[in-house]
Amino acid sequence: MKKYLIIITIITILTFAGCRSTGNSIIRTIEVSGSASVTVEPDIASFSIRVSEKGETTSEAQHKANRKMHALLSTLREADVEERDLKTTMVNLWPNYEYIDNRQVITGQVASQSVHVTVRNLSALGSIIDSLGEVSGITLNSISFDKEDKSEAEREAREKALAKALSKAGQYAGQVDMRTTLPITISEYSVASNPYNPGMKAMAYESYDMATEISPGTLTITSTVSVVVEMK
Numbered sequence: 001m002k003k004y005l006i007i008i009t010i011i012t013i014l015t016f017a018g019c020r021s022t023g024n025s026i027i028r029t030i031e032v033s034g035s036a037s038v039t040v041e042p043d044i045a046s047f048s049i050r051v052s053e054k055g056e057t058t059s060e061a062q063h064k065a066n067r068k069m070h071a072l073l074s075t076l077r078e079a080d081v082e083e084r085d086l087k088t089t090m091v092n093l094w095p096n097y098e099y100i101d102n103r104q105v106i107t108g109q110v111a112s113q114s115v116h117v118t119v120r121n122l123s124a125l126g127s128i129i130d131s132l133g134e135v136s137g138i139t140l141n142s143i144s145f146d147k148e149d150k151s152e153a154e155r156e157a158r159e160k161a162l163a164k165a166l167s168k169a170g171q172y173a174g175q176v177d178m179r180t181t182l183p184i185t186i187s188e189y190s191v192a193s194n195p196y197n198p199g200m201k202a203m204a205y206e207s208y209d210m211a212t213e214i215s216p217g218t219l220t221i222t223s224t225v226s227v228v229v230e231m232k
Helices: 002-015 058-078 122-132 151-175
Strands: 019-022 025-040 044-055 086-100 103-119 138-140 144-146 180-193 199-202 212-215 219-231
Touching (some): 044 058, 058 103, 103 122, 122 138, 151 219
Antiparallel strands (some): 019 025, 086 103, 180 219
């Protein structure tokens, strides 16, 4: 007898797994999702530059790093990069060790600095990179592209994603002779990516004076919306 009671209980749970109960009424729901993407052109670029210098003393290493960073910042300011777009992200000082005769010996001091740069005039980006390249011994990390104001593209992607989700819900409901009503919950996830950004590339060696060519590519704004919709 107990086995029959257990089986009946399991069947009851499975029957109402896709339903919500409110008082004496049962609310049947369906959960679906929809995704949509909008492609826009980037209007800003960002990258970071790092300098690292070694000296016999901390003061000497710091002086060398300061001088080199000053040259980089001067180049950026001359290219009309605004102060708000120059952000120091790291200043480090540490001793440099080497192993000599199986002993760890201090052989000098190292000073390192990094600055994050945002360029709003993409047409000038190539010439800025060339100007920075005139300062030797620097590290320039990969360039990333973005759109400063993505609100309109995000709104469009959300609307398209929600429309797809609701259309899918209506399709499923129709296949079981039901119809959808108002959504009960809506959740959304958005992401912006620059998947096909080729970054910097060199032009053919047609002359000695060669400029850096920058291809910003496109930016894809993707929104995924999940909805729980009531069916009647």
